[in-house]
Amino acid sequence: MDELRSNVRRMLNNQDNIRIVGEARNGREAIDLVKELQPHVVLMDINMPEVDGLKAAEILAKDFPNVQTVIMSIQGEQEYFRRAMKAGAKDFLVKPFSTNDLVDTIQNVFNKWVKDRPELFANEPKADVLSFFSTKGGVGRTTLAVNLAVSLTSKGKKVLLIDASLQFGDVAITLNQPAKKTIYNLVENGDEITLGEIEKNIIKHECGLDLLLAPKEPAFAEAVKSEHILKIVETVQTMYNYIIFDLPPNVTEKELAILDRSNMVFLVATLEISSLKNTKICLKTFGDINFDLSKIKLILNKEIPNVGFGKEDLEAGLSIPVYATVPMESEIAQRSLNHGEAFVLKSPTSAIARSIIGMADRLVGPATVVDTGKSAILKIKDLLFGS
Ligand SMILES: Nc1ncnc2c1ncn2[C@@H]1O[C@H](COP(=O)(O)OP(=O)(O)OP(=O)(O)O)[C@@H](O)[C@H]1O
Numbered sequence: 001m002d003e004l005r006s007n008v009r010r011m012l013n014n015q016d017n018i019r020i021v022g023e024a025r026n027g028r029e030a031i032d033l034v035k036e037l038q039p040h041v042v043l044m045d046i047n048m049p050e051v052d053g054l055k056a057a058e059i060l061a062k063d064f065p066n067v068q069t070v071i072m073s074i075q076g077e078q079e080y081f082r083r084a085m086k087a088g089a090k091d092f093l094v095k096p097f098s099t100n101d102l103v104d105t106i107q108n109v110f111n112k113w114v115k116d117r118p119e120l121f122a123n124e125p126k127a128d129v130l131s132f133f134s135t136k137g138g139v140g141r142t143t144l145a146v147n148l149a150v151s152l153t154s155k156g157k158k159v160l161l162i163d164a165s166l167q168f169g170d171v172a173i174t175l176n177q178p179a180k181k182t183i184y185n186l187v188e189n190g191d192e193i194t195l196g197e198i199e200k201n202i203i204k205h206e207c208g209l210d211l212l213l214a215p216k217e218p219a220f221a222e223a224v225k226s227e228h229i230l231k232i233v234e235t236v237q238t239m240y241n242y243i244i245f246d247l248p249p250n251v252t253e254k255e256l257a258i259l260d261r262s263n264m265v266f267l268v269a270t271l272e273i274s275s276l277k278n279t280k281i282c283l284k285t286f287g288d289i290n291f292d293l294s295k296i297k298l299i300l301n302k303e304i305p306n307v308g309f310g311k312e313d314l315e316a317g318l319s320i321p322v323y324a325t326v327p328m329e330s331e332i333a334q335r336s337l338n339h340g341e342a343f344v345l346k347s348p349t350s351a352i353a354r355s356i357i358g359m360a361d362r363l364v365g366p367a368t369v370v371d372t373g374k375s376a377i378l379k380i381k382d383l384l385f386g387s
Pocket residue numbers: 134136137138139140141142143144165170249301302303326327328329330331333334337352
C-alpha cells in the first residue's frame with residue numbers, strides 16, 4: 001500500500017539517524033533493491049504481491065545476513081510474526097504504530113547488530129574527546145569549555161558538550177538552557193544506555209551544539225557512574241567530531257576515568273599562587289599514577305599583567321609549556337555568563353573570544369576544515385518496503 005509507505009516516510013523524515021535509501025512495492029523488488037543498496041534495515045509488510053513478506057524475509061536472512069528485516073503487520077497476525085521471526089526477521093511492528101515505536105525498533109535492531117560487529121566500524125572516524133580540568137574551582141573551565149564547544153560548532157563540527165561537573169554543573173545556566181533533560185535521566189531507571197535514550201536526553205542548543213547536562217540537584221550526582229559516562233562516549237563517538245567534558249575540580253575515580261578516555265586534557269590555571277600550587281600538585285599526582293602527561297595541554301586563563309608572576313613563571317614553576325593563553329576580560333566574560341550567550345558568538349572580535357576561536361582553529365587544523373560528515377551511525381541506512 002502506497003499509504004503505508006508514505007506514512008512511514010513521513011514518520012522517518014525528521015530523524016537525523018535514519019535515512020530512507022529506497023522503496024519497493026513487493027518482495028521481488030525489495031530483494032533486488034537490497035542487492036543494489038545494501039541497507040542496514042529493511043521494513044517489510046507481511047502482505048505483499050508476488051513474493052510476500054515472509055518469503056522475502058527468509059531470502060534476505062539467507063542471502064544478506066548483514067541486512068536486518070523488521071516485519072510490519074496488523075493485529076491478529078501473531079502467527080505470521082512467529083513465522084517471520086523464524087524466517088529470520090529481527091523484530092516486528094504491529095500496525096498502527098507510533099513514530100517512537102518505529103524509530104526505537106529500527107534503532108534497536110541496528111544497535112544489536114552493530115554491537116556484535118565492532119570491526120565494521122573500526123575505521124569510522126571517532127570524536128576527539130577533550131576535557132577541561134583543574135584542581136581549583138573558579139578558574140574558568142566552564143567558560144572555556146562552553147565557548148570552545150560553540151566555536152567548534154560554528155566551524156561546522158558536530159560537538160557534544162557533557163557537563164560532568166555532576167554536583168554543581170553550570171553549563172545549562174551558562175548557555176541559558178532549562179535543564180529539562182539531564183544525564184541523570186539516562187541512569188535513573190538502571191536501564192541499558194542506548195543511542196535512542198541518549199538522543200532523547202540531549203539538549204540541542206540553537207547554535208547546533210548538543211548538550212548533555214548535569215543533574216539538577218547534587219543528590220543525583222552519585223547515581224551517574226564512570227561506567228555510564230564511558231558507555232555514553234562509546235555509543236556516540238562516531239556521531240561527533242568532538243566530545244567535550246567540563247569536569248569538576250576533584251580527582252576521584254570518575255574524573256580519572258574521563259581523563260583517561262580523553263585525547264586532550266586542558267588543564268586550566270590562572271596567575272594566582274593558589275592555582276599554581278594546586279596545578280603543581282595535580283601534575284605530580286598524574287605523574288605518580290603514570291597518567292599520560294603528553295595529553296595535558298596547559299591553558300593559562302585570565303591572563304593579566306603586573307600581578308607578580310606571568311606566563312614564563314607559570315611554565316617554569318610547572319615545567320610544562322602553556323598551550324594557549326586566554327586574557328582576563330571580566331566585563332565580557334561576566335556579561336556573557338549573565339546573558340547566557342557564548343562570547344565567541346556575541347563578541348567575536350574581543351581578545352578573550354579570539355583566543356578561544358584560535359584554539360578551535362588549531363584543533364580543527366587546515367586539513368580537516370571540510371567536514372565530510374561521514375559518521376556511521378548518523379547514516380543508518382534504512383530501506384523502506386511496504387505493500
Ligand atoms: N578569561 C576570563 N576573563 C575574565 N573572567 C573570566 C575569564 N574566564 C572566566 N571568567 C570568570 O570567572 C568566573 C568563573 O568561571 P567559570 O565558572 O567558567 O569557572 P569554573 O572553573 O568552571 O568554576 P567552577 O569551579 O565553579 O566550576 C566566572 O565569573 C567567569 O565569567
